[in-house]
Amino acid sequence: MxxxxxxxxxxxxxxxxxxxxxxxxxxxxxxxxxxxxxxxxxxxxxxxxxxxxxxxxxxxxxxxxxxxxxxxxxxxxxxxxxxxxxxxxxxxxxxxxxxxxxxVHNLKFKKPQEFEEFLEEYLKENKIKLPQTILSSLSKIFITNPAILLNELKKIKFYKQNEPITKEELLNLIKWPTDSRIFEMIDDFLERKKADFILRLNREISIGTKIEQIIGFLYKTLLRIFLLQKAKSIKDEEKLGLNYFYKQRLKNYTKKFNEEEIKKIINNLAEIDRKYKKFLLKEEDIYYEILKILEK
Structure with a gap:
Protein backbone atom coordinates (compact mmCIF):
# COMPACT_ATOMS: atom_id res chain seq x y z
CA MET A 1 0.00 0.00 0.00
CA VAL A 104 -1.32 18.59 2.94
CA HIS A 105 -1.85 22.34 3.36
CA ASN A 106 1.19 24.42 2.35
CA LEU A 107 0.51 27.05 5.05
CA LYS A 108 0.67 29.93 2.59
CA PHE A 109 -1.96 32.60 3.22
CA LYS A 110 -2.59 35.90 1.46
CA LYS A 111 -4.76 37.32 4.23
CA PRO A 112 -4.94 36.81 8.02
CA GLN A 113 -8.61 35.82 7.61
CA GLU A 114 -7.55 32.81 5.49
CA PHE A 115 -5.13 31.72 8.22
CA GLU A 116 -7.80 32.24 10.88
CA GLU A 117 -10.21 29.95 9.01
CA PHE A 118 -7.50 27.30 8.66
CA LEU A 119 -6.62 27.72 12.34
CA GLU A 120 -10.21 27.09 13.43
CA GLU A 121 -10.29 23.78 11.54
CA TYR A 122 -6.82 22.81 12.76
CA LEU A 123 -7.79 23.40 16.40
CA LYS A 124 -10.94 21.28 16.02
CA GLU A 125 -9.05 18.46 14.32
CA ASN A 126 -6.36 18.41 17.01
CA LYS A 127 -8.75 19.08 19.90
CA ILE A 128 -6.87 22.17 21.05
CA LYS A 129 -9.08 24.52 23.06
CA LEU A 130 -8.29 28.23 22.72
CA PRO A 131 -10.41 31.31 23.49
CA GLN A 132 -12.24 32.12 20.24
CA THR A 133 -11.57 35.84 20.65
CA ILE A 134 -7.81 35.41 20.36
CA LEU A 135 -7.73 33.63 16.97
CA SER A 136 -7.96 36.83 14.93
CA SER A 137 -4.94 38.32 16.73
CA LEU A 138 -2.88 35.13 16.40
CA SER A 139 -3.60 34.87 12.67
CA LYS A 140 -2.36 38.44 12.12
CA ILE A 141 0.84 37.95 14.11
CA PHE A 142 1.80 34.50 12.80
CA ILE A 143 0.67 34.82 9.16
CA THR A 144 4.31 34.82 8.01
CA ASN A 145 5.30 32.05 10.44
CA PRO A 146 2.25 29.74 10.77
CA ALA A 147 4.28 26.58 11.46
CA ILE A 148 5.81 28.20 14.55
CA LEU A 149 2.34 28.83 16.00
CA LEU A 150 1.09 25.30 15.24
CA ASN A 151 4.18 23.77 16.83
CA GLU A 152 3.78 25.92 19.95
CA LEU A 153 0.10 25.03 20.25
CA LYS A 154 0.94 21.33 20.14
CA LYS A 155 3.46 21.81 22.98
CA ILE A 156 0.93 23.72 25.07
CA LYS A 157 -1.72 21.06 24.39
CA PHE A 158 0.64 18.39 25.72
CA TYR A 159 1.40 20.56 28.75
CA LYS A 160 -2.31 21.15 29.44
CA GLN A 161 -3.37 17.52 28.77
CA ASN A 162 -6.27 18.59 26.47
CA GLU A 163 -7.66 21.09 29.01
CA PRO A 164 -8.75 24.55 27.74
CA ILE A 165 -5.84 26.98 27.29
CA THR A 166 -6.42 30.42 28.77
CA LYS A 167 -5.33 33.69 27.19
CA GLU A 168 -2.83 34.28 30.01
CA GLU A 169 -1.24 30.84 29.54
CA LEU A 170 -0.93 31.47 25.83
CA LEU A 171 0.84 34.78 26.41
CA ASN A 172 3.25 33.26 28.92
CA LEU A 173 4.03 29.91 27.28
CA ILE A 174 4.13 30.61 23.57
CA LYS A 175 7.37 31.23 21.68
CA TRP A 176 6.97 34.12 19.29
CA PRO A 177 8.53 34.42 15.81
CA THR A 178 11.97 36.02 15.92
CA ASP A 179 11.38 38.70 13.28
CA SER A 180 10.38 42.06 14.75
CA ARG A 181 6.93 43.37 13.79
CA ILE A 182 7.14 46.53 15.87
CA PHE A 183 5.48 48.75 13.25
CA GLU A 184 2.39 46.52 13.20
CA MET A 185 2.39 46.73 17.00
CA ILE A 186 2.41 50.53 16.81
CA ASP A 187 -0.51 50.45 14.35
CA ASP A 188 -2.45 48.32 16.84
CA PHE A 189 -1.68 50.89 19.54
CA LEU A 190 -2.85 53.78 17.37
CA GLU A 191 -5.98 51.88 16.34
CA ARG A 192 -6.61 51.06 20.02
CA LYS A 193 -6.82 47.34 19.18
CA LYS A 194 -6.03 46.25 22.69
CA ALA A 195 -6.00 42.46 22.19
CA ASP A 196 -3.75 42.66 19.12
CA PHE A 197 -1.45 45.17 20.82
CA ILE A 198 -1.06 42.99 23.93
CA LEU A 199 -0.03 39.98 21.82
CA ARG A 200 2.40 41.95 19.68
CA LEU A 201 3.87 43.68 22.75
CA ASN A 202 4.47 40.30 24.43
CA ARG A 203 5.98 39.03 21.21
CA GLU A 204 8.41 41.95 20.90
CA ILE A 205 9.55 41.60 24.50
CA SER A 206 9.98 37.82 24.14
CA ILE A 207 12.23 38.14 21.06
CA GLY A 208 14.47 40.65 22.81
CA THR A 209 13.22 44.09 21.72
CA LYS A 210 14.19 46.41 24.58
CA ILE A 211 11.35 48.05 26.44
CA GLU A 212 12.92 51.50 26.04
CA GLN A 213 12.94 50.95 22.27
CA ILE A 214 9.23 50.20 22.32
CA ILE A 215 8.51 53.32 24.37
CA GLY A 216 10.79 55.34 22.07
CA PHE A 217 9.03 54.13 18.91
CA LEU A 218 5.62 54.91 20.36
CA TYR A 219 6.78 58.34 21.56
CA LYS A 220 8.39 59.32 18.24
CA THR A 221 5.39 58.12 16.24
CA LEU A 222 2.91 60.13 18.31
CA LEU A 223 5.21 63.17 18.17
CA ARG A 224 5.40 62.95 14.37
CA ILE A 225 1.61 62.71 14.14
CA PHE A 226 1.37 65.80 16.37
CA LEU A 227 3.87 67.74 14.20
CA LEU A 228 2.01 66.74 11.03
CA GLN A 229 -1.17 68.10 12.61
CA LYS A 230 0.58 71.41 13.31
CA ALA A 231 2.17 71.64 9.83
CA LYS A 232 0.63 74.49 7.84
CA SER A 233 2.18 73.67 4.48
CA ILE A 234 3.93 70.95 2.48
CA LYS A 235 7.23 72.65 3.29
CA ASP A 236 6.52 72.26 7.00
CA GLU A 237 5.85 68.57 6.43
CA GLU A 238 9.06 68.15 4.42
CA LYS A 239 11.08 69.54 7.33
CA LEU A 240 10.24 66.38 9.27
CA GLY A 241 12.28 64.34 6.76
CA LEU A 242 9.78 61.49 6.54
CA ASN A 243 9.51 58.90 3.78
CA TYR A 244 6.52 59.81 1.57
CA PHE A 245 4.59 56.58 2.17
CA TYR A 246 5.32 56.61 5.91
CA LYS A 247 4.19 60.25 6.06
CA GLN A 248 0.91 59.40 4.30
CA ARG A 249 0.39 56.53 6.73
CA LEU A 250 0.86 58.84 9.71
CA LYS A 251 -1.34 61.55 8.19
CA ASN A 252 -4.26 59.10 8.34
CA TYR A 253 -3.89 59.13 12.13
CA THR A 254 -3.96 62.93 12.34
CA LYS A 255 -7.72 62.64 11.78
CA LYS A 256 -8.20 60.01 14.48
CA PHE A 257 -6.66 61.99 17.36
CA ASN A 258 -7.30 65.54 18.40
CA GLU A 259 -4.42 67.72 19.62
CA GLU A 260 -5.22 67.26 23.30
CA GLU A 261 -5.38 63.45 23.02
CA ILE A 262 -1.98 63.26 21.37
CA LYS A 263 -0.41 65.61 23.92
CA LYS A 264 -1.81 63.50 26.75
CA ILE A 265 -0.49 60.22 25.28
CA ILE A 266 2.94 61.76 24.58
CA ASN A 267 3.14 63.05 28.15
CA ASN A 268 2.13 59.66 29.54
CA LEU A 269 4.82 57.90 27.48
CA ALA A 270 7.42 60.45 28.52
CA GLU A 271 6.48 59.90 32.18
CA ILE A 272 6.77 56.11 31.82
CA ASP A 273 10.18 56.53 30.20
CA ARG A 274 11.34 58.92 32.96
CA LYS A 275 10.25 56.58 35.76
CA TYR A 276 11.85 53.56 34.08
CA LYS A 277 15.20 55.33 33.63
CA LYS A 278 15.15 56.41 37.28
CA PHE A 279 14.36 52.81 38.37
CA LEU A 280 10.94 53.85 39.68
CA LEU A 281 9.29 51.29 37.41
CA LYS A 282 10.22 47.67 36.86
CA GLU A 283 10.16 46.31 33.32
CA GLU A 284 7.10 44.18 34.03
CA ASP A 285 5.27 47.27 35.38
CA ILE A 286 5.80 49.18 32.11
CA TYR A 287 3.63 46.66 30.32
CA TYR A 288 0.63 47.59 32.48
CA GLU A 289 1.41 51.33 32.35
CA ILE A 290 1.29 51.29 28.54
CA LEU A 291 -1.97 49.36 28.60
CA LYS A 292 -3.48 52.00 30.87
CA ILE A 293 -2.98 54.55 28.09
CA LEU A 294 -5.21 52.48 25.79
CA GLU A 295 -7.93 52.43 28.40
CA LYS A 296 -7.97 56.20 28.92
Missing part, protein backbone atom coordinates in the same frame (compact mmCIF):
# COMPACT_ATOMS: atom_id res chain seq x y z
CA UNK A 2 1.39 3.40 -1.01
CA UNK A 3 0.36 6.55 0.82
CA UNK A 4 1.13 9.59 -1.33
CA UNK A 5 1.49 12.82 0.64
CA UNK A 6 1.39 15.96 -1.48
CA UNK A 7 2.61 19.23 0.03
CA UNK A 8 5.54 21.51 0.73
CA UNK A 9 5.27 22.19 4.43
CA UNK A 10 7.59 19.88 6.38
CA UNK A 11 5.86 20.51 9.71
CA UNK A 12 2.40 19.43 8.55
CA UNK A 13 3.79 16.53 6.51
CA UNK A 14 5.61 15.15 9.56
CA UNK A 15 2.53 15.73 11.70
CA UNK A 16 0.37 13.84 9.19
CA UNK A 17 2.85 10.94 9.04
CA UNK A 18 2.97 10.72 12.83
CA UNK A 19 -0.82 10.57 13.02
CA UNK A 20 -1.22 7.94 10.28
CA UNK A 21 1.81 5.67 10.67
CA UNK A 22 2.01 3.68 13.90
CA UNK A 23 4.84 1.37 12.77
CA UNK A 24 8.48 2.27 13.22
CA UNK A 25 9.32 4.87 10.59
CA UNK A 26 12.42 4.69 8.41
CA UNK A 27 13.15 7.73 6.24
CA UNK A 28 15.02 7.55 2.92
CA UNK A 29 15.88 10.27 0.42
CA UNK A 30 16.70 9.73 -3.24
CA UNK A 31 19.39 12.35 -2.77
CA UNK A 32 21.32 10.01 -0.46
CA UNK A 33 24.30 8.37 -2.16
CA UNK A 34 23.59 5.07 -0.44
CA UNK A 35 19.84 5.10 -1.17
CA UNK A 36 19.87 1.82 -3.18
CA UNK A 37 21.84 -0.06 -0.53
CA UNK A 38 19.61 1.17 2.31
CA UNK A 39 16.43 0.43 0.35
CA UNK A 40 17.53 -3.16 -0.44
CA UNK A 41 18.48 -3.75 3.18
CA UNK A 42 15.09 -2.57 4.45
CA UNK A 43 13.07 -4.16 1.62
CA UNK A 44 14.67 -7.55 2.35
CA UNK A 45 14.15 -7.24 6.09
CA UNK A 46 11.47 -9.48 7.59
CA UNK A 47 10.28 -6.45 9.60
CA UNK A 48 9.42 -4.40 6.49
CA UNK A 49 5.66 -4.18 6.09
CA UNK A 50 4.90 -5.48 9.58
CA UNK A 51 6.83 -3.34 12.02
CA UNK A 52 8.62 -0.86 9.74
CA UNK A 53 7.14 1.69 7.32
CA UNK A 54 9.42 3.15 4.67
CA UNK A 55 9.04 6.90 4.07
CA UNK A 56 10.64 8.19 0.89
CA UNK A 57 11.20 11.84 0.00
CA UNK A 58 12.93 13.91 -2.72
CA UNK A 59 11.31 11.85 -5.48
CA UNK A 60 9.54 14.57 -7.51
CA UNK A 61 12.02 14.32 -10.39
CA UNK A 62 12.57 10.57 -10.14
CA UNK A 63 10.81 8.04 -12.37
CA UNK A 64 10.09 5.02 -10.21
CA UNK A 65 10.43 1.63 -11.88
CA UNK A 66 7.78 -1.11 -11.77
CA UNK A 67 10.20 -3.37 -9.89
CA UNK A 68 10.62 -0.70 -7.23
CA UNK A 69 6.87 -0.10 -6.90
CA UNK A 70 6.08 -3.82 -6.70
CA UNK A 71 7.82 -3.93 -3.31
CA UNK A 72 4.76 -2.07 -1.96
CA UNK A 73 2.06 -4.43 -3.19
CA UNK A 74 1.76 -6.04 0.23
CA UNK A 75 3.83 -3.61 2.29
CA UNK A 76 3.29 -0.04 3.40
CA UNK A 77 5.26 2.93 2.14
CA UNK A 78 4.88 6.70 2.18
CA UNK A 79 5.94 8.78 -0.84
CA UNK A 80 6.30 12.53 -0.29
CA UNK A 81 5.72 14.81 -3.28
CA UNK A 82 5.51 18.58 -3.64
CA UNK A 83 3.05 18.26 -6.53
CA UNK A 84 0.52 15.57 -7.34
CA UNK A 85 2.39 12.86 -9.34
CA UNK A 86 -0.13 12.08 -12.10
CA UNK A 87 2.24 9.80 -14.06
CA UNK A 88 3.07 7.76 -10.96
CA UNK A 89 -0.61 7.38 -10.06
CA UNK A 90 -1.37 5.92 -13.51
CA UNK A 91 1.51 3.46 -13.12
CA UNK A 92 0.35 2.40 -9.64
CA UNK A 93 -3.18 1.84 -10.96
CA UNK A 94 -1.88 -0.32 -13.80
CA UNK A 95 0.14 -2.39 -11.31
CA UNK A 96 -3.00 -2.73 -9.17
CA UNK A 97 -1.23 -1.47 -6.05
CA UNK A 98 -3.52 -0.08 -3.38
CA UNK A 99 -2.85 3.63 -2.79
CA UNK A 100 -4.21 6.75 -1.13
CA UNK A 101 -3.51 10.41 -1.84
CA UNK A 102 -3.52 13.00 0.95
CA UNK A 103 -2.94 16.66 0.10
Missing amino acids: ILILVGENDFLIKEKIDSLIKEEKFYLSFKDKDFKENFKRIANSRLFGNEVCLIIKDIDKVELSEDFLNHFKNKKGVFIYQKKPETLIKKIKNLKIHYEIIE
Whole structure:
Protein backbone atom coordinates (compact mmCIF):
# COMPACT_ATOMS: atom_id res chain seq x y z
CA MET A 1 0.00 0.00 0.00
CA ILE A 2 1.39 3.40 -1.01
CA LEU A 3 0.36 6.55 0.82
CA ILE A 4 1.13 9.59 -1.33
CA LEU A 5 1.49 12.82 0.64
CA VAL A 6 1.39 15.96 -1.48
CA GLY A 7 2.61 19.23 0.03
CA GLU A 8 5.54 21.51 0.73
CA ASN A 9 5.27 22.19 4.43
CA ASP A 10 7.59 19.88 6.38
CA PHE A 11 5.86 20.51 9.71
CA LEU A 12 2.40 19.43 8.55
CA ILE A 13 3.79 16.53 6.51
CA LYS A 14 5.61 15.15 9.56
CA GLU A 15 2.53 15.73 11.70
CA LYS A 16 0.37 13.84 9.19
CA ILE A 17 2.85 10.94 9.04
CA ASP A 18 2.97 10.72 12.83
CA SER A 19 -0.82 10.57 13.02
CA LEU A 20 -1.22 7.94 10.28
CA ILE A 21 1.81 5.67 10.67
CA LYS A 22 2.01 3.68 13.90
CA GLU A 23 4.84 1.37 12.77
CA GLU A 24 8.48 2.27 13.22
CA LYS A 25 9.32 4.87 10.59
CA PHE A 26 12.42 4.69 8.41
CA TYR A 27 13.15 7.73 6.24
CA LEU A 28 15.02 7.55 2.92
CA SER A 29 15.88 10.27 0.42
CA PHE A 30 16.70 9.73 -3.24
CA LYS A 31 19.39 12.35 -2.77
CA ASP A 32 21.32 10.01 -0.46
CA LYS A 33 24.30 8.37 -2.16
CA ASP A 34 23.59 5.07 -0.44
CA PHE A 35 19.84 5.10 -1.17
CA LYS A 36 19.87 1.82 -3.18
CA GLU A 37 21.84 -0.06 -0.53
CA ASN A 38 19.61 1.17 2.31
CA PHE A 39 16.43 0.43 0.35
CA LYS A 40 17.53 -3.16 -0.44
CA ARG A 41 18.48 -3.75 3.18
CA ILE A 42 15.09 -2.57 4.45
CA ALA A 43 13.07 -4.16 1.62
CA ASN A 44 14.67 -7.55 2.35
CA SER A 45 14.15 -7.24 6.09
CA ARG A 46 11.47 -9.48 7.59
CA LEU A 47 10.28 -6.45 9.60
CA PHE A 48 9.42 -4.40 6.49
CA GLY A 49 5.66 -4.18 6.09
CA ASN A 50 4.90 -5.48 9.58
CA GLU A 51 6.83 -3.34 12.02
CA VAL A 52 8.62 -0.86 9.74
CA CYS A 53 7.14 1.69 7.32
CA LEU A 54 9.42 3.15 4.67
CA ILE A 55 9.04 6.90 4.07
CA ILE A 56 10.64 8.19 0.89
CA LYS A 57 11.20 11.84 0.00
CA ASP A 58 12.93 13.91 -2.72
CA ILE A 59 11.31 11.85 -5.48
CA ASP A 60 9.54 14.57 -7.51
CA LYS A 61 12.02 14.32 -10.39
CA VAL A 62 12.57 10.57 -10.14
CA GLU A 63 10.81 8.04 -12.37
CA LEU A 64 10.09 5.02 -10.21
CA SER A 65 10.43 1.63 -11.88
CA GLU A 66 7.78 -1.11 -11.77
CA ASP A 67 10.20 -3.37 -9.89
CA PHE A 68 10.62 -0.70 -7.23
CA LEU A 69 6.87 -0.10 -6.90
CA ASN A 70 6.08 -3.82 -6.70
CA HIS A 71 7.82 -3.93 -3.31
CA PHE A 72 4.76 -2.07 -1.96
CA LYS A 73 2.06 -4.43 -3.19
CA ASN A 74 1.76 -6.04 0.23
CA LYS A 75 3.83 -3.61 2.29
CA LYS A 76 3.29 -0.04 3.40
CA GLY A 77 5.26 2.93 2.14
CA VAL A 78 4.88 6.70 2.18
CA PHE A 79 5.94 8.78 -0.84
CA ILE A 80 6.30 12.53 -0.29
CA TYR A 81 5.72 14.81 -3.28
CA GLN A 82 5.51 18.58 -3.64
CA LYS A 83 3.05 18.26 -6.53
CA LYS A 84 0.52 15.57 -7.34
CA PRO A 85 2.39 12.86 -9.34
CA GLU A 86 -0.13 12.08 -12.10
CA THR A 87 2.24 9.80 -14.06
CA LEU A 88 3.07 7.76 -10.96
CA ILE A 89 -0.61 7.38 -10.06
CA LYS A 90 -1.37 5.92 -13.51
CA LYS A 91 1.51 3.46 -13.12
CA ILE A 92 0.35 2.40 -9.64
CA LYS A 93 -3.18 1.84 -10.96
CA ASN A 94 -1.88 -0.32 -13.80
CA LEU A 95 0.14 -2.39 -11.31
CA LYS A 96 -3.00 -2.73 -9.17
CA ILE A 97 -1.23 -1.47 -6.05
CA HIS A 98 -3.52 -0.08 -3.38
CA TYR A 99 -2.85 3.63 -2.79
CA GLU A 100 -4.21 6.75 -1.13
CA ILE A 101 -3.51 10.41 -1.84
CA ILE A 102 -3.52 13.00 0.95
CA GLU A 103 -2.94 16.66 0.10
CA VAL A 104 -1.32 18.59 2.94
CA HIS A 105 -1.85 22.34 3.36
CA ASN A 106 1.19 24.42 2.35
CA LEU A 107 0.51 27.05 5.05
CA LYS A 108 0.67 29.93 2.59
CA PHE A 109 -1.96 32.60 3.22
CA LYS A 110 -2.59 35.90 1.46
CA LYS A 111 -4.76 37.32 4.23
CA PRO A 112 -4.94 36.81 8.02
CA GLN A 113 -8.61 35.82 7.61
CA GLU A 114 -7.55 32.81 5.49
CA PHE A 115 -5.13 31.72 8.22
CA GLU A 116 -7.80 32.24 10.88
CA GLU A 117 -10.21 29.95 9.01
CA PHE A 118 -7.50 27.30 8.66
CA LEU A 119 -6.62 27.72 12.34
CA GLU A 120 -10.21 27.09 13.43
CA GLU A 121 -10.29 23.78 11.54
CA TYR A 122 -6.82 22.81 12.76
CA LEU A 123 -7.79 23.40 16.40
CA LYS A 124 -10.94 21.28 16.02
CA GLU A 125 -9.05 18.46 14.32
CA ASN A 126 -6.36 18.41 17.01
CA LYS A 127 -8.75 19.08 19.90
CA ILE A 128 -6.87 22.17 21.05
CA LYS A 129 -9.08 24.52 23.06
CA LEU A 130 -8.29 28.23 22.72
CA PRO A 131 -10.41 31.31 23.49
CA GLN A 132 -12.24 32.12 20.24
CA THR A 133 -11.57 35.84 20.65
CA ILE A 134 -7.81 35.41 20.36
CA LEU A 135 -7.73 33.63 16.97
CA SER A 136 -7.96 36.83 14.93
CA SER A 137 -4.94 38.32 16.73
CA LEU A 138 -2.88 35.13 16.40
CA SER A 139 -3.60 34.87 12.67
CA LYS A 140 -2.36 38.44 12.12
CA ILE A 141 0.84 37.95 14.11
CA PHE A 142 1.80 34.50 12.80
CA ILE A 143 0.67 34.82 9.16
CA THR A 144 4.31 34.82 8.01
CA ASN A 145 5.30 32.05 10.44
CA PRO A 146 2.25 29.74 10.77
CA ALA A 147 4.28 26.58 11.46
CA ILE A 148 5.81 28.20 14.55
CA LEU A 149 2.34 28.83 16.00
CA LEU A 150 1.09 25.30 15.24
CA ASN A 151 4.18 23.77 16.83
CA GLU A 152 3.78 25.92 19.95
CA LEU A 153 0.10 25.03 20.25
CA LYS A 154 0.94 21.33 20.14
CA LYS A 155 3.46 21.81 22.98
CA ILE A 156 0.93 23.72 25.07
CA LYS A 157 -1.72 21.06 24.39
CA PHE A 158 0.64 18.39 25.72
CA TYR A 159 1.40 20.56 28.75
CA LYS A 160 -2.31 21.15 29.44
CA GLN A 161 -3.37 17.52 28.77
CA ASN A 162 -6.27 18.59 26.47
CA GLU A 163 -7.66 21.09 29.01
CA PRO A 164 -8.75 24.55 27.74
CA ILE A 165 -5.84 26.98 27.29
CA THR A 166 -6.42 30.42 28.77
CA LYS A 167 -5.33 33.69 27.19
CA GLU A 168 -2.83 34.28 30.01
CA GLU A 169 -1.24 30.84 29.54
CA LEU A 170 -0.93 31.47 25.83
CA LEU A 171 0.84 34.78 26.41
CA ASN A 172 3.25 33.26 28.92
CA LEU A 173 4.03 29.91 27.28
CA ILE A 174 4.13 30.61 23.57
CA LYS A 175 7.37 31.23 21.68
CA TRP A 176 6.97 34.12 19.29
CA PRO A 177 8.53 34.42 15.81
CA THR A 178 11.97 36.02 15.92
CA ASP A 179 11.38 38.70 13.28
CA SER A 180 10.38 42.06 14.75
CA ARG A 181 6.93 43.37 13.79
CA ILE A 182 7.14 46.53 15.87
CA PHE A 183 5.48 48.75 13.25
CA GLU A 184 2.39 46.52 13.20
CA MET A 185 2.39 46.73 17.00
CA ILE A 186 2.41 50.53 16.81
CA ASP A 187 -0.51 50.45 14.35
CA ASP A 188 -2.45 48.32 16.84
CA PHE A 189 -1.68 50.89 19.54
CA LEU A 190 -2.85 53.78 17.37
CA GLU A 191 -5.98 51.88 16.34
CA ARG A 192 -6.61 51.06 20.02
CA LYS A 193 -6.82 47.34 19.18
CA LYS A 194 -6.03 46.25 22.69
CA ALA A 195 -6.00 42.46 22.19
CA ASP A 196 -3.75 42.66 19.12
CA PHE A 197 -1.45 45.17 20.82
CA ILE A 198 -1.06 42.99 23.93
CA LEU A 199 -0.03 39.98 21.82
CA ARG A 200 2.40 41.95 19.68
CA LEU A 201 3.87 43.68 22.75
CA ASN A 202 4.47 40.30 24.43
CA ARG A 203 5.98 39.03 21.21
CA GLU A 204 8.41 41.95 20.90
CA ILE A 205 9.55 41.60 24.50
CA SER A 206 9.98 37.82 24.14
CA ILE A 207 12.23 38.14 21.06
CA GLY A 208 14.47 40.65 22.81
CA THR A 209 13.22 44.09 21.72
CA LYS A 210 14.19 46.41 24.58
CA ILE A 211 11.35 48.05 26.44
CA GLU A 212 12.92 51.50 26.04
CA GLN A 213 12.94 50.95 22.27
CA ILE A 214 9.23 50.20 22.32
CA ILE A 215 8.51 53.32 24.37
CA GLY A 216 10.79 55.34 22.07
CA PHE A 217 9.03 54.13 18.91
CA LEU A 218 5.62 54.91 20.36
CA TYR A 219 6.78 58.34 21.56
CA LYS A 220 8.39 59.32 18.24
CA THR A 221 5.39 58.12 16.24
CA LEU A 222 2.91 60.13 18.31
CA LEU A 223 5.21 63.17 18.17
CA ARG A 224 5.40 62.95 14.37
CA ILE A 225 1.61 62.71 14.14
CA PHE A 226 1.37 65.80 16.37
CA LEU A 227 3.87 67.74 14.20
CA LEU A 228 2.01 66.74 11.03
CA GLN A 229 -1.17 68.10 12.61
CA LYS A 230 0.58 71.41 13.31
CA ALA A 231 2.17 71.64 9.83
CA LYS A 232 0.63 74.49 7.84
CA SER A 233 2.18 73.67 4.48
CA ILE A 234 3.93 70.95 2.48
CA LYS A 235 7.23 72.65 3.29
CA ASP A 236 6.52 72.26 7.00
CA GLU A 237 5.85 68.57 6.43
CA GLU A 238 9.06 68.15 4.42
CA LYS A 239 11.08 69.54 7.33
CA LEU A 240 10.24 66.38 9.27
CA GLY A 241 12.28 64.34 6.76
CA LEU A 242 9.78 61.49 6.54
CA ASN A 243 9.51 58.90 3.78
CA TYR A 244 6.52 59.81 1.57
CA PHE A 245 4.59 56.58 2.17
CA TYR A 246 5.32 56.61 5.91
CA LYS A 247 4.19 60.25 6.06
CA GLN A 248 0.91 59.40 4.30
CA ARG A 249 0.39 56.53 6.73
CA LEU A 250 0.86 58.84 9.71
CA LYS A 251 -1.34 61.55 8.19
CA ASN A 252 -4.26 59.10 8.34
CA TYR A 253 -3.89 59.13 12.13
CA THR A 254 -3.96 62.93 12.34
CA LYS A 255 -7.72 62.64 11.78
CA LYS A 256 -8.20 60.01 14.48
CA PHE A 257 -6.66 61.99 17.36
CA ASN A 258 -7.30 65.54 18.40
CA GLU A 259 -4.42 67.72 19.62
CA GLU A 260 -5.22 67.26 23.30
CA GLU A 261 -5.38 63.45 23.02
CA ILE A 262 -1.98 63.26 21.37
CA LYS A 263 -0.41 65.61 23.92
CA LYS A 264 -1.81 63.50 26.75
CA ILE A 265 -0.49 60.22 25.28
CA ILE A 266 2.94 61.76 24.58
CA ASN A 267 3.14 63.05 28.15
CA ASN A 268 2.13 59.66 29.54
CA LEU A 269 4.82 57.90 27.48
CA ALA A 270 7.42 60.45 28.52
CA GLU A 271 6.48 59.90 32.18
CA ILE A 272 6.77 56.11 31.82
CA ASP A 273 10.18 56.53 30.20
CA ARG A 274 11.34 58.92 32.96
CA LYS A 275 10.25 56.58 35.76
CA TYR A 276 11.85 53.56 34.08
CA LYS A 277 15.20 55.33 33.63
CA LYS A 278 15.15 56.41 37.28
CA PHE A 279 14.36 52.81 38.37
CA LEU A 280 10.94 53.85 39.68
CA LEU A 281 9.29 51.29 37.41
CA LYS A 282 10.22 47.67 36.86
CA GLU A 283 10.16 46.31 33.32
CA GLU A 284 7.10 44.18 34.03
CA ASP A 285 5.27 47.27 35.38
CA ILE A 286 5.80 49.18 32.11
CA TYR A 287 3.63 46.66 30.32
CA TYR A 288 0.63 47.59 32.48
CA GLU A 289 1.41 51.33 32.35
CA ILE A 290 1.29 51.29 28.54
CA LEU A 291 -1.97 49.36 28.60
CA LYS A 292 -3.48 52.00 30.87
CA ILE A 293 -2.98 54.55 28.09
CA LEU A 294 -5.21 52.48 25.79
CA GLU A 295 -7.93 52.43 28.40
CA LYS A 296 -7.97 56.20 28.92
